[in-house]
Amino acid sequence: MKNPENIPYDIIITGGGMVGLTLACALGNSRLKVAVLEAFELPEISPDDDYDLRVSAISRASQQVFTSVGAWEGMKARRVSPFEYMHVWDATGDGVIHFDAADLGVDVLGHLIENRVVQLALLARIRELDNVDYLCPVEIQSIEVQTSSKQVLLADGRRLSARLLVGADGANSKVRAAAGIDIEQSPYGQKGVVCVVKSSKHHQYTAWQRFLPTGPLAFLPLKDGRCSIVWSADNERADELVAMDEADFCRQLEQAFEYTLGKVESVGERAAFPLIRRHARQYVQPGLALVGDAAHTIHPLAGQGVNLGVLDAASLAQVILDADWQKKDFAAYATLRKYERWRRGENSLMMHSMSGFKKLFSNEKPELSFVRNGGLKLVNQLGPIKYKFMRHAMGLEGDLPEIARTIGW
Numbered sequence: 001m002k003n004p005e006n007i008p009y010d011i012i013i014t015g016g017g018m019v020g021l022t023l024a025c026a027l028g029n030s031r032l033k034v035a036v037l038e039a040f041e042l043p044e045i046s047p048d049d050d051y052d053l054r055v056s057a058i059s060r061a062s063q064q065v066f067t068s069v070g071a072w073e074g075m076k077a078r079r080v081s082p083f084e085y086m087h088v089w090d091a092t093g094d095g096v097i098h099f100d101a102a103d104l105g106v107d108v109l110g111h112l113i114e115n116r117v118v119q120l121a122l123l124a125r126i127r128e129l130d131n132v133d134y135l136c137p138v139e140i141q142s143i144e145v146q147t148s149s150k151q152v153l154l155a156d157g158r159r160l161s162a163r164l165l166v167g168a169d170g171a172n173s174k175v176r177a178a179a180g181i182d183i184e185q186s187p188y189g190q191k192g193v194v195c196v197v198k199s200s201k202h203h204q205y206t207a208w209q210r211f212l213p214t215g216p217l218a219f220l221p222l223k224d225g226r227c228s229i230v231w232s233a234d235n236e237r238a239d240e241l242v243a244m245d246e247a248d249f250c251r252q253l254e255q256a257f258e259y260t261l262g263k264v265e266s267v268g269e270r271a272a273f274p275l276i277r278r279h280a281r282q283y284v285q286p287g288l289a290l291v292g293d294a295a296h297t298i299h300p301l302a303g304q305g306v307n308l309g310v311l312d313a314a315s316l317a318q319v320i321l322d323a324d325w326q327k328k329d330f331a332a333y334a335t336l337r338k339y340e341r342w343r344r345g346e347n348s349l350m351m352h353s354m355s356g357f358k359k360l361f362s363n364e365k366p367e368l369s370f371v372r373n374g375g376l377k378l379v380n381q382l383g384p385i386k387y388k389f390m391r392h393a394m395g396l397e398g399d400l401p402e403i404a405r406t407i408g409w
């Protein structure tokens with residue numbers, strides 16, 4: 001890698017998470033010089049490694065973006081776990097909805113992939129790109145956004161500058177703070193407890209979700225027959241679930257899941273992540289843009305967080321590359337507003353739907369139980385509406401960026 005000291009870049013992306021790396025790949029092979037700044041090194045995965053705690057349901061639309069930027073094969077070569085069915089039901093009634101990939105004429109609905117696998121494959125692709133420098137590990141000392149050329153000072157004394165600074169640095173974004181961008185924030189009062197479990201019955205390549213009055217519980221299928229679970233529960237209960245001994249946890253989990261996959265025989269390391277709904281009031285300023293969790297965080301009940309971020313990255317890349325191709329200023333406010341108008345609307349819609357779902361399903365009032373169970377049954381029976389729901393879950397609805405589109409879907 002070239003010495004980056006005082007090198008002016010066209011674009012600096014802070015944060016080499018799944019979203020920042022997707023953006024860098026999507027800008028690959030262009031005439032724009034791009035730097036990605038990441039704080040932590042990522043160890044390569046070996047087939048003997050146990051599954052990581054952080055696993056995401058990757059939609060068909062995100063898969064298409066990863067394919068378009070040349071990273072999907074790298075994910076498959078490491079490990080991905082396909083699922084063909086989704087089964088969702090309500091703990092307080094008989095409402096059930098079941099999705100089958102075959103109904104859409106496709107082989108899978110999506111894949112469960114460790115976040116690290118997504119990052120490693122994108123990173124491998126970035127290393128093949130001449131116009132992208134990956135700087136890691138770095139510590140950002142200060143960010144200067146008031147000038148037309150954005151400046152990032154690193155703790156080792158290097159000063160980087162760029163016409164466009166992108167914050168892909170997650171929920172507590174330093175770029176967002178430096179730009180003084182405010183967020184709407186409402187904690188769900190819950191944490192998502194995650195771990196890998198072995199149940200006595202096979203998962204049948206199904207993403208299972210049971211809505212309990214206390215929060216949704218998902219069993220997500222892994223290739224080796226185990227499941228990655230996300231159990232959303234009020235903060236205190238979530239802390240209890242993490243702290244209790246393994247036998248107790250297995251017992252409570254199999255009961256909460258109605259023994260759908262039999263007994264829970266073993267469980268790996270557990271962790272709980274606070275669930276907070278956040279939405280940046282602006283995604284852009286002149287010469288600055290936010291993508292992914294830096295712009296929005298959402299309840300994981302529909303597994304959409306990173307999928308929205310991947311579409312942000314693909315859309316922003318499209319807006320930038322289109323402007324540059326037309327010899328317009330890709331960092332100008334008018335250009336970046338196109339990205340903001342596009343993605344803020346799409347993301348708001350998803351966030352409000354998830355909040356509505358969360359409220360509807362975490363309420364024990366009999367009339368609401370009647371509505372949601374009736375609704376689940378109705379959607380399950382009505383072909384066109386069910387088809388629309390499936391396409392939403394697969395990330396195929398809405399105004400998709402070009403690299404997320406596939407002919408025939």
Ligand SMILES: Cc1cc2nc3c(=O)[nH]c(=O)nc-3n(C[C@H](O)[C@H](O)[C@H](O)COP(=O)(O)OP(=O)(O)OC[C@H]3O[C@@H](n4cnc5c(N)ncnc54)[C@H](O)[C@@H]3O)c2cc1C
Binds near residue numbers: 040057291
């Ligand atoms: C329990 C749980 C389950 C989830 N399940 C799903 C799911 O099934 N499907 C789904 O789509 N989403 C899911 N999500 C959401 C998903 O994990 C996030 O949306 C996603 O990780 C966001 O990616 P990102 O790249 O925007 O941010 P991050 O993953 O937060 O990455 C930000 C990166 O920036 C780096 N960084 C931060 N600050 C600095 C700095 N100052 N200098 C340098 N580098 C910096 C960090 O080290 C990190 O690598 C889930 C979330 C939770 C909590």
